[in-house]
Amino acid sequence: MVDMSTTLAGTVLPNPVMTASGCAANGKELNRFFPVTDLGAFVTKTVMLDPRSGRPTPRMAETSSGMLNSIGLQGPGIDAFVEHDLAWLAERGARVLVSVAGNTAEEFGEVVQRLVASPAFSCVVGVEANISCPNVANRGLVFACDPVSSEQVVRIVRTRVPEGVPVVAKLTPDVTDIVAVAEAAVRAGADGLTMINTLLGIVIDTDLLRPQLAGVTGGLSGPAVRPVAVRAVWQVVAAMREGRLPTAPVIGVGGVRTGRDALELVAAGAAAVQVGTATFNDPSAPRRVLAELEAEVARHGVDRFADLVGIAHDRMVRP
Amino acid sequence: MSAGVVQTPGEVVANRRVGAYHHLTVTAPGLAELAHPGQFAAFAVGGETSATLLRRCFSIHRVRPTGTYGGTLDVVVAAHGPGTQWLTGLRTHDAVDVVGPLGRPFPLPADPVPCVLVGGGYGSAPLFWLAEALRERGCPVEIVLGAASEDRLFGVVEARRSADRVHVTTDDGSAGTRGRVTAVLGEVLERTGAAVAYACGPMAMLRAVTEVASAHGAVAQVAVEESMACGVGVCMTCVMPVTGNDGVTRMVRSCVEGPVFRGDRVRWDAFADGICRVPDDAVGAPRAGGH
Ligand SMILES: Cc1cc2nc3c(=O)[nH]c(=O)nc-3n(C[C@H](O)[C@H](O)[C@H](O)COP(=O)(O)OP(=O)(O)OC[C@H]3O[C@@H](n4cnc5c(N)ncnc54)[C@H](O)[C@@H]3O)c2cc1C
Ligand SMILES: Cc1cc2nc3c(=O)[nH]c(=O)nc-3n(C[C@H](O)[C@H](O)[C@H](O)COP(=O)(O)O)c2cc1C
Numbered sequence: 001m002v003d004m005s006t007t008l009a010g011t012v013l014p015n016p017v018m019t020a021s022g023c024a025a026n027g028k029e030l031n032r033f034f035p036v037t038d039l040g041a042f043v044t045k046t047v048m049l050d051p052r053s054g055r056p057t058p059r060m061a062e063t064s065s066g067m068l069n070s071i072g073l074q075g076p077g078i079d080a081f082v083e084h085d086l087a088w089l090a091e092r093g094a095r096v097l098v099s100v101a102g103n104t105a106e107e108f109g110e111v112v113q114r115l116v117a118s119p120a121f122s123c124v125v126g127v128e129a130n131i132s133c134p135n136v137a138n139r140g141l142v143f144a145c146d147p148v149s150s151e152q153v154v155r156i157v158r159t160r161v162p163e164g165v166p167v168v169a170k171l172t173p174d175v176t177d178i179v180a181v182a183e184a185a186v187r188a189g190a191d192g193l194t195m196i197n198t199l200l201g202i203v204i205d206t207d208l209l210r211p212q213l214a215g216v217t218g219g220l221s222g223p224a225v226r227p228v229a230v231r232a233v234w235q236v237v238a239a240m241r242e243g244r245l246p247t248a249p250v251i252g253v254g255g256v257r258t259g260r261d262a263l264e265l266v267a268a269g270a271a272a273v274q275v276g277t278a279t280f281n282d283p284s285a286p287r288r289v290l291a292e293l294e295a296e297v298a299r300h301g302v303d304r305f306a307d308l309v310g311i312a313h314d315r316m317v318r319p
Numbered sequence: 320m321s322a323g324v325v326q327t328p329g330e331v332v333a334n335r336r337v338g339a340y341h342h343l344t345v346t347a348p349g350l351a352e353l354a355h356p357g358q359f360a361a362f363a364v365g366g367e368t369s370a371t372l373l374r375r376c377f378s379i380h381r382v383r384p385t386g387t388y389g390g391t392l393d394v395v396v397a398a399h400g401p402g403t404q405w406l407t408g409l410r411t412h413d414a415v416d417v418v419g420p421l422g423r424p425f426p427l428p429a430d431p432v433p434c435v436l437v438g439g440g441y442g443s444a445p446l447f448w449l450a451e452a453l454r455e456r457g458c459p460v461e462i463v464l465g466a467a468s469e470d471r472l473f474g475v476v477e478a479r480r481s482a483d484r485v486h487v488t489t490d491d492g493s494a495g496t497r498g499r500v501t502a503v504l505g506e507v508l509e510r511t512g513a514a515v516a517y518a519c520g521p522m523a524m525l526r527a528v529t530e531v532a533s534a535h536g537a538v539a540q541v542a543v544e545e546s547m548a549c550g551v552g553v554c555m556t557c558v559m560p561v562t563g564n565d566g567v568t569r570m571v572r573s574c575v576e577g578p579v580f581r582g583d584r585v586r587w588d589a590f591a592d593g594i595c596r597v598p599d600d601a602v603g604a605p606r607a608g609g610h
């Protein structure tokens with residue numbers, strides 16, 4: 001038997017596989033295909049303060065080994081979320097990583113405050129600050145594109161989440177220097193980092209000769225982005241190993257479809273892995289990836305999953 | 320949301336060409352027992368390592384709980400883009416992963432009231448099964464089938480078996496009455512005194528059926544076709560504005576709250592130029608100055 005447990009800033013999870021925010025709704029739908037409690041953690045759809053309708057449709061365009069989406073953070077708002085969705089997950093006994101966002105840094109704080117005050121908060125094993133969303137107070141520039149805004153959000157979220165419950169910052173790869181943003185987040189108190197959110201893209205409808213998405217731009221995800229995710233995890237973990245920023249656990253996400261894909265992120269340094277777009281192809285994907293990853297760990301002859309985290313940095317042949 | 324759903328590695332039992340369409344029968348043990356008319360199934364395309372990740376959704380045409388192949392599922396597929404071309408190219412014994420039944424079925428009336436069923440193109444696929452369920456309840460059933468041309472009509476013979484009367488329209492007049500389904504629908508609703516008009520087909524047709532039904536005092540129940548990435552309720556790509564019992568419009572997922580909606584609850588005013596906007600009065604609609 002392989003020990004699949006992993007530790008995220010003091011929180012021990014029975015295994016490292018999670019859903020990805022926005023790719024699993026809030027649990028009920030996937031629970032028809034496998035028990036969501038099987039996962040190391042269930043990551044909820046990013047929730048904001050007020051209900052949001054999201055963007056017009058079409059909201060998606062299929063691409064080679066991936067897709068573009070422009071959902072626009074549609075959701076019920078934090079109050080309805082804790083009352084219905086979080087309560088349901090808590091009742092099932094799921095371990096929940098709650099993804100939060102705000103139009104301003106202060107709004108992130110307000111969302112977290114209401115989350116923490118909810119009776120269902122006991123099932124929360126961490127808060128994922130989705131800072132890859134636009135900052136209304138800064139001309140709509142994505143928080144995670146700017147180290148200063150990233151720092152502001154993380155600081156507010158960290159002060160409002162009780163000690164012992166980790167706060168992880170979710171970063172966008174659409175930046176020149178992801179290590180600089182990672183550093184700002186960790187120095188502001190982030191206990192961990194999730195990488196990566198989607199990459200901005202456009203698809204043109206070649207019959208209508210106009211953008212296919214009503215919102216014009218969308219986020220690219222799926223196996224097509226996996227090398228970008230592996231690179232982002234690699235660069236940030238390498239910087240941590242070199243002492244350029246404080247060490248913090250990394251959750252890898254981007255293009256994971258199989259256990260082998262998950263292992264790439266793990267070997268690059270991810271202590272946990274999220275499965276997103278692959279779930280649209282196979283609603284059982286997160287559970288299947290867990291089983292496949294377990295087999296991969298066994299195939300490499302180690303007893304503990306944790307022994308493989310970041311191993312590629314040690315095995316790299318330095319030219 | 321209907322709870323029962325199965326994911327199964329199906330096997331193609333038959334793939335027959337029917338006019339402009341392909342009629343596919345695949346094994347799907349356990350699915351038939353759970354399915355009701357109006358629900359759909361989501362097919363993975365291109366095999367396990369396919370670069371085409373998103374599921375393709377099809378109305379369930381028929382199900383058989385038992386038989387030579389165990390439980391089977393029938394769908395009618397129009398070859399359109401790469402996914403449907405892959406499906407229509409499948410041969411007997413090929414594997415195809417199926418998830419279903421999905422979505423909410425057509426609601427059946429409690430009393431044996433007259434019903435009219437309207438199908439546009441392959442949109443007729445789920446209607447014959449529905450007609451049989453309605454007739455079992457004592458509802459008189461008439462079917463209107465419309466398409467651009469004769470080869471795009473689906474199931475005229477089957478319709479005659481499952482309904483009391485069948486009306487056919489084609490845009491080019493190659494079969495039946497020349498024109499759209501609405502050219503005959505008013506008369507059929509009037510004469511039958513139908514309480515419900517069930518419809519499945521292109522969005523423009525569903526909207527027109529809703530208008531005609533409302534004008535004749537019938538309730539329209541329409542099965543919509545929105546672009547879907549997952550079909551199971553987890554991605555939020557398939558939303559459309561629908562007004563609830565409380566009079567409030569929300570962007571709802573057509574894969575779980577639909578695909579069947581009351582026609583008069585759909586905010587048709589939001590659809591134009593191939594885009595569906597968020598109505599200003601919808602819950603959580605963007606406010607001035609951003610979201
Ligand atoms: C509830 C429902 C029932 C349907 N029933 C039938 C049926 O019985 N017979 C039939 O032939 N077709 C049906 N369709 C439409 C069918 O799903 C699309 O034609 C098909 O997905 C197109 O795939 P493609 O690879 O050929 O095209 P592409 O354009 O390459 O598809 C790209 C992506 O867009 C989505 N997409 C494209 N067109 C549509 C569309 N019209 N509706 C939904 N998603 C779309 C696809 O799922 C895919 O994710 C139904 C759709 C829905 C939502
Ligand atoms: C339809 C869709 C919706 C998403 N919604 C969110 C979201 O609400 N919050 C978030 O942090 N990330 C969201 N993401 C990004 C994913 O969580 C993930 O970071 C990204 O898709 C890369 O992983 P993948 O390739 O496994 O999908 C969304 C992705 C998709 C495809």
Ligand code: FES
Nearest residue numbers: 550552554555574
């Ligand atoms: S298709 Fe994914 S939520 Fe409806």
